[in-house]
Structure formats: C-alpha cells, structure tokens
Amino acid sequence: MGCSSHGKLRKTRKVKVGRFSIGGSSPVSVQSMCNTDTRDLKATVDQIRRLEEAGCEIIRVAVPDMEAASNLGRIKRAISIPLVADIHFDWRLAIESVRQGVDKVRINPGNIGDRDKVKEVVGVCRSAGIPIRIGVNAGSLKALKDKPRPAWKPFDWARQMVKEALDEVRTLERLNFRDIVVSLKADDIERTVMANTLFASKSDIPLHLGVTEAGSFLAGTVKSSLGIGLLLTRGIGDTVRVSLTEDPAMQVRAAYEILKSLGLRLYGPDLVSCPTCGRCQVNVGKVIHELEDRIYSDRNLLKQSEGMKIAVMGCVVNGPGEARSADFGVAGGKGRGIWIEKGKQIKVVKESEWVNEVIRKIRSAK
Ligand code: SF4
Numbered sequence: 001m002g003c004s005s006h007g008k009l010r011k012t013r014k015v016k017v018g019r020f021s022i023g024g025s026s027p028v029s030v031q032s033m034c035n036t037d038t039r040d041l042k043a044t045v046d047q048i049r050r051l052e053e054a055g056c057e058i059i060r061v062a063v064p065d066m067e068a069a070s071n072l073g074r075i076k077r078a079i080s081i082p083l084v085a086d087i088h089f090d091w092r093l094a095i096e097s098v099r100q101g102v103d104k105v106r107i108n109p110g111n112i113g114d115r116d117k118v119k120e121v122v123g124v125c126r127s128a129g130i131p132i133r134i135g136v137n138a139g140s141l142k143a144l145k146d147k148p149r150p151a152w153k154p155f156d157w158a159r160q161m162v163k164e165a166l167d168e169v170r171t172l173e174r175l176n177f178r179d180i181v182v183s184l185k186a187d188d189i190e191r192t193v194m195a196n197t198l199f200a201s202k203s204d205i206p207l208h209l210g211v212t213e214a215g216s217f218l219a220g221t222v223k224s225s226l227g228i229g230l231l232l233t234r235g236i237g238d239t240v241r242v243s244l245t246e247d248p249a250m251q252v253r254a255a256y257e258i259l260k261s262l263g264l265r266l267y268g269p270d271l272v273s274c275p276t277c278g279r280c281q282v283n284v285g286k287v288i289h290e291l292e293d294r295i296y297s298d299r300n301l302l303k304q305s306e307g308m309k310i311a312v313m314g315c316v317v318n319g320p321g322e323a324r325s326a327d328f329g330v331a332g333g334k335g336r337g338i339w340i341e342k343g344k345q346i347k348v349v350k351e352s353e354w355v356n357e358v359i360r361k362i363r364s365a366k
Pocket residue numbers: 274275276277278279280313314315316317318319
C-alpha cells in the first residue's frame with residue numbers, strides 16, 4: 001500500500017527481507033502470521049494469498065517440525081511476498097528453513113539453545129543472504145527458565161528483555177552478522193513500550209513492533225493501537241504485526257489502520273458512516289460491512305480507493321451535509337438514497353445498488 005509523506009524519527013540500519021526492506025528510510029511495513037498448519041500446503045498458501053490481497057507485506061509461518069520445514073520451498077514458490085520461518089526450540093528447523101529458501105528466520109533466544117547452535121544458524125543465514133529476527137517475548141525469557149514468575153516491576157521486565165536481546169545481538173555481531181531485526185513483546189502495553197524505548201536508546205537495529213497475545217478483536221486492537229501507536233509517535237518502530245485472536249486478514253487491516261491514523265501509510269479509503277438513529281430507514285451497517293468486505297479483500301480496489309473519502313449516511317437530516325464533504329457518497333431515504341459527488345446531488349440510487357455503485361465509482365476514478 002502507499003506511503004504517506006511522514007518520515008520516521010529514529011534512524012535505523014536497513015535490513016533486506018526479500019524484495020522489501022525494514023529500517024533505514026523504508027516505510028513502516030505490515031506483517032502477519034498464518035494460523036494454518038504449515039504442513040497443510042493448500043490451506044497455508046490460500047491464506048497467504050488472501051493476506052496478500054489485504055495488503056500484507058511480509059508473512060510468517062510457524063515451523064513446528066521437519067514436515068512443516070520441508071513445505072516452505074513449495075509455499076514460497078506459490079506466493080509473492082517474503083516468507084519468514086518462525087523457529088522455537090530446534091535450531092535444525094532453522095537450517096532446513098533456510099535451505100528451503102525462506103527470506104528471514106525468527107529465533108527466540110529464550111529457547112533456541114546454546115551459542116554453537118545459534119552460530120550454525122547464523123552461518124547458513126549469512127550464506128543465503130537473509131536476515132534474522134531476534135524475537136524476545138516476556139513470557140519466555142532465559143532468566144525465567146524453570147523459575148517461578150519473579151516479583152519484578154515493569155521496568156525490571158523491560159531491562160531483562162533488552163538485556164537478552166542485546167546479548168543475542170552481540171553473539172550475532174561477533175560473528176560479523178549485522179542483518180538483524182529485533183522484537184521485544186509483552187502482553188501489556190507498559191512493558192512493551194518500556195522495552196522498545198530502552199532498546200531504541202541503545203541500538204540502531206530496526207524494531208518489529210507488536211503487543212503479543214493482545215486478545216480478542218476489539219480488546220486486542222485497542223491494546224495494540226495504544227502500544228504500537230505510542231512507540232510510533234516516538235519515532236520507534238520499523239515494521240508492525242498486530243496479534244489478535246482473529247482472522248489474520250483483520251490483523252493486517254488493524255495494523256494499517258494504526259499506521260494510517262498516524263499518517264505513516266495510506267490504506268484504502270476513509271469510509272465515513274453514521275451510527276444511525278430512529279430516523280434511519282436503510283441498513284447502513286449492512287452496506288458498510290459489504291463495502292469493507294469488498295474493498296479490503298481486493299488489492300486493486302484498495303489501491304484505487306487510497307485517500308478517497310466516501311460517505312454512507314442513514315438519512316437526509318445530516319446525511320447530505322456529511323456526504324457533501326466527501327468525494328462522493330449517499331444519504332438514505334426509504335429504501336433509496338441521494339447520490340452526491342463533490343457536493344452536488346447527482347441522482348437517486350436504490351439501497352440494494354449502493355455497494356455496487358460505490359465500487360463502480362472507485363473503479364472509474366482516475
Ligand atoms: S445521518 Fe440521519 S440516520 Fe444517521 S445518525 Fe444522523 S440523523 Fe440519524
């Protein structure tokens with residue numbers, strides 16, 4: 001999707017991930033993670049293609065075993081965005097993933113094992129010319145291994161998360177490996193923001209932002225928007241992933257909405273609709289949901305509608321006024337509505353045709 005004119009404040013090193021870059025002056029990119037079983041080739045490829053249509057720019061898949069790892073080459077050949085292998089516990093899965101041609105590997109220093117294993121992963125990534133993300137999660141810190149949860153204050157957590165990330169960074173950099181991205185995720189805003197802010201003050205490594213296990217669609221989107229948003233307004237963050245217990249396509253959308261609201265990326269139209277009230281005699285909710293489904297699942301429509309303001313209003317009391325300030329829109333009557341373009345009433349359109357009319361208008365716009 002498009003990039004707005006706003007720049008990022010923090011200068012980070014640039015890391016290439018397939019045809020995308022993270023860091024440097026690259027726009028903040030949007031990532032997601034499949035929730036399919038990576039061993040199921042068809043389900044995984046289908047989901048990634050749907051996410052590509054929704055604007056996902058980098059996709060990560062879980063690699064729980066060798067069967068999943070051996071599918072990665074076929075997955076990669078069937079998709080057009082960079083593929084990231086998510087590795088926990090077994091370094092050999094990272095080696096096989098790289099052999100299969102993935103564009104990036106994510107390792108968790110809390111569970112990948114000793115330095116020799118990390119060294120081997122670094123060696124194959126260097127030969128393949130791909131980066132490594134060091135993904136530190138508050139819940140799986142090395143310092144907590146086999147220990148009860150400590151009575152730490154949020155800043156103690158943040159300090160430990162940053163320490164473990166920097167320890168791993170040092171290991172990689174001592175091996176002369178610098179294509180590194182770091183993430184520091186907790187399941188709450190306070191620790192996530194503290195850890196990323198602290199890390200940003202110590203390193204030029206690009207940061208992948210996210211609040212991990214953020215929750216259900218509404219609660220998780222609010223939590224992620226605040227956590228990721230706070231960091232981005234401080235100029236911290238180079239790529240984002242919104243984690244929700246929800247269709248990954250909605251995670252992609254939520255990520256773009258955060259970036260769009262901060263003026264960092266363009267993504268589809270600005271859809272204005274009224275909350276409806278007792279005057280309304282059309283189904284505004286149904287029209288808006290259908291419109292969103294059509295636009296946000298079609299890369300071309302997303303691109304063509306970028307920056308457009310489109311209004312769907314329930315009645316003629318406030319409707320025409322709102323619709324007039326939009327590029328175009330419709331204000332309801334009974335089962336029909338007044339179609340308005342650039343402030344002028346153009347025609348009357350039946351309610352059943354509103355969605356198609358909006359789509360036609362987007363497609364025909366220059
Ligand atoms: S535009 Fe009309 S239907 Fe919608 S909230 Fe306002 S008064 Fe109610």
